[in-house]
Amino acid sequence: MARLSARSNPTGLKEIDRSRVSISVSESAGRRTFILERLDLKDTGLADNLRVVVLARAGNTNVRHEMGATYSLAHESRSLDGLDRSQPLRFRILLHGENDPKLIASIENLRPRDDAQSESLLPMEPAELGQRIWKLDINEDGPVLQFNSVVFPSAAGAENFVPFGALVLPEALRQVMEWIAGDPGCLVDKGDPRSSWAGWLDAVGAERPPEDGDDNEAVTTWCNQVVDRFCGRFGFATQLQADLLKGAGND
Amino acid sequence: MIKTRRLNADGIAAFSGWLESPTGNIPPSDLLNGDALTEFFGDFEIDEAREFESRLEFGSYLNEQFDGADFNGLMSPDSDGLWVWLAVVYFKQLAPAKIRRAEHYVVMRKGSAGSLAYRHAVRTPYELVRIHGQNAQLCLKSPMHTFGDMTEQLASRQTIAHNRGFFQTAYDLYIADGKLKRGASSKPKKPKDRKPGDMAGLGSVRRLAIALQRLDLTYDTEVMQSGLMKAVLPKEFRKYKGGD
Numbered sequence: 280m281a282r283l284s285a286r287s288n289p290t291g292l293k294e295i296d297r298s299r300v301s302i303s304v305s306e307s308a309g310r311r312t313f314i315l316e317r318l319d320l321k322d323t324g325l326a327d328n329l330r331v332v333v334l335a336r337a338g339n340t341n342v343r344h345e346m347g348a349t350y351s352l353a354h355e356s357r358s359l360d361g362l363d364r365s366q367p368l369r370f371r372i373l374l375h376g377e378n379d380p381k382l383i384a385s386i387e388n389l390r391p392r393d394d395a396q397s398e399s400l401l402p403m404e405p406a407e408l409g410q411r412i413w414k415l416d417i418n419e420d421g422p423v424l425q426f427n428s429v430v431f432p433s434a435a436g437a438e439n440f441v442p443f444g445a446l447v448l449p450e451a452l453r454q455v456m457e458w459i460a461g462d463p464g465c466l467v468d469k470g471d472p473r474s475s476w477a478g479w480l481d482a483v484g485a486e487r488p489p490e491d492g493d494d495n496e497a498v499t500t501w502c503n504q505v506v507d508r509f510c511g512r513f514g515f516a517t518q519l520q521a522d523l524l525k526g527a528g529n530d
Numbered sequence: 531m532i533k534t535r536r537l538n539a540d541g542i543a544a545f546s547g548w549l550e551s552p553t554g555n556i557p558p559s560d561l562l563n564g565d566a567l568t569e570f571f572g573d574f575e576i577d578e579a580r581e582f583e584s585r586l587e588f589g590s591y592l593n594e595q596f597d598g599a600d601f602n603g604l605m606s607p608d609s610d611g612l613w614v615w616l617a618v619v620y621f622k623q624l625a626p627a628k629i630r631r632a633e634h635y636v637v638m639r640k641g642s643a644g645s646l647a648y649r650h651a652v653r654t655p656y657e658l659v660r661i662h663g664q665n666a667q668l669c670l671k672s673p674m675h676t677f678g679d680m681t682e683q684l685a686s687r688q689t690i691a692h693n694r695g696f697f698q699t700a701y702d703l704y705i706a707d708g709k710l711k712r713g714a715s716s717k718p719k720k721p722k723d724r725k726p727g728d729m730a731g732l733g734s735v736r737r738l739a740i741a742l743q744r745l746d747l748t749y750d751t752e753v754m755q756s757g758l759m760k761a762v763l764p765k766e767f768r769k770y771k772g773g774d
Contacts, residue, residue: 290748332750340645341688343752360606363645373750380750380758407640 293384295323295372302333302370304359304391311364312356313391315346318372325349329374329383335359338366349374364407367416367423388420400479401455403434413443415451421472422455424448441522445515449506456502460488483508532563534574534595536611537618541567542636545614549632561618571612572599578619586670589655592616601660605653610637613653623674624651634677648685649677658685661692665701668735671710680715683736689746696742698756699763700735703770711770732766741767 301317315333331346340363346353362368370389375382390402400421405428408414414425424447431437438444458473459465465473466480466487480487485505489497510516537545545561560567576595582588596604603609617624617635624635632638633646637653640646648654651674658666669681684700685691704714718724718731731737741763745751751759760771 292748336689338645339648339687341692358602360602363639365640375750380754382748382750409640 290381292382293323293325295320295374295384295386297386297389299323300372300386300389302389302391304368305356311359311362313359313370314354314356315352315372316354318349318352320349323384325374325384328377330377332373332375333357334371334373335362335368336371337368338363340366365425366406367404367418367425369420400475401451403437405431405433413437413447413451415454417455417458419472421475422451422458424451441518444513445519448513449510449515452509453502453506456488456505457498460498460501461492463488463490463492480505483512531575532578532619534571534576534612535563535568535615536571536609537561537568537614538611542611542614545618546632546636549629549635552629556621557618561615568611568615571609571615574599576616576619581623582620582674584667584671585651585655585674585676586659586664586667588620588652588674589657589659589666589670592652592656593659596656605657607637607639610639613637613650613656616652617650620652620674626675630677648681648688648691651677654681654685658691662694662697665694665697667708668697668700668705668710680735683715683739687739689751690739690742693742693752695751695754695756695759696738699759700738702756702760703738703767704735714770729766733768733770737766738763 299317299319300315302313303316304311304313306312313333313335315331318331320327327348327350329349331349331352333344333346335342335344340361342359342361344357359368368391370391372386372389373382374384390404401424403424403426406414406425407429408425408427412427412430416423416425426434426437426443431440431443455476459476462471462473465471466477468474477487483505485508486501488501492498541561541564544567545557548557548561562568574595576592580591582591604612614636621635629635631649633649634651637650638646655666655670658669669678669684672678672681684697690696704711713731713733714735716731716734716736718734718737719728742751745754745759745762749762760767
């Protein structure tokens with residue numbers, strides 16, 4: 280059944296575009312820190328004396344940092360100690376008046392800066408996963424493909440490892456498609472993180488999900504069709520075969 | 531009185547193993563003061579023989595003993611061994627009859643659904659009393675060996691567990707004469723299961739947690755005072771507001 284969007288804005292909260300913010304995360308001696316590199320509020324009509332708060336969260340843990348006023352933002356590194364390292368890291372920026380907790384503006388669901396895949400539909404992030412190689416985490420903000428940070432040093436390292444791409448990405452995509460098929464109306468609800476997948480489905484020439492999300496057989500068939508198209512587009516079997524032959528040639 | 535110690539990595543592993551296959555009612559003494567498994571931690575002392583009526587009293591006592599300590603430091607992974615050692619010290623009170631899952635005695639920062647550190651029987655009472663003072667009794671009125679559903683509901687998410695305005699509001703709404711008001715911890719039915727006019731569970735503390743999540747979209751709720759929070763709560767909380 281299609282989902283009705285329940286978005287409203289009774290307090291006139293201003294949503295700032297994520298492209299105006301840049302947050303970087305670094306790690307030294309096992310401790311993670313972040314820096315609010317950029318917060319561009321030019322032409323937003325916002326006062327320059329608002330208080331700026333950064334909330335970092337991962338799973339059920341979060342840390343809060345007061346960053347000063349908009350006219351004199353703190354840009355030094357701040358600690359991320361205490362956050363759950365097995366869960367995706369997200370930031371939220373709040374702006375409000377000096378002694379008034381009502382938000383004037385906010386920037387939601389920010390990921391740390393990653394130039395290689397800043398706007399990926401299926402972002403990849405390192406996580407402490409023990410003996411598990413990968414895990415698809417789906418929350419209200421959308422899916423995140425977590426890879427074992429001990430095995431792969433970076434997202435590019437995992438993606439460029441041919442077996443990872445050939446074996447993991449199709450299954451991760453199938454799980455994302457199941458998530459979408461559970462509520463087919465989500466693709467046309469602009470407030471739903473799944474709506475951004477509509478364009479991708481069109482681009483790979485895939486059909487829209489079955490109208491009845493409870494029809495398990497139809498959902499399974501549709502998911503498999505999407506995965507087939509995805510695999511065909513990237514030629515995973517050909518890539519993996521070439522990679523294996525290359526390895527055999529070196530023996 | 532004894533000087534505080536912490537379990538090292540080997541000590542935590544040994545205690546975790548003992549919890550899986552306990553060999554008696556209390557952990558082995560080398561987990562208490564053995565030099566191979568423990569080391570001194572800070573310059574604090576505790577009364578190992580003291581008995582506590584509730585987790586609130588326990589948390590208050592620990593706050594007195596750790597007065598002046600760096601809170602963030604004590605909450606960091608570097609201090610996990612301290613909390614585990616304290617669980618060993620007071621194990622008889624924390625598990626008088628039955629040993630619960632390991633995360634109640636060992637700080638576990640990884641679980642299938644995220645960190646389980648909030649379930650620790652020593653760390654969480656200290657943390658909640660430190661942040662909320664007497665308002666923490668909402669979660670900590672329980673006896674030493676009881677974790678409690680209220681704690682699970684409120685401490686499992688840090689956005690709630692660390693929110694002073696929320697705990698003050700919850701205390702004002704649900705505690706009267708030192709006791710939880712009737713229906714305060716009720717579980718509301720899902721809208722599809724609720725009959726017309728059925729108000730059971732509405733306005734309860736579980737619903738307050740949901741209300742906070744909604745308020746969080748339009749307010750910086752961590753600096754929101756209880757008075758303002760109560761003023762903007764939905765109508766369903768009126769029955770607990772009393773004289774408001």
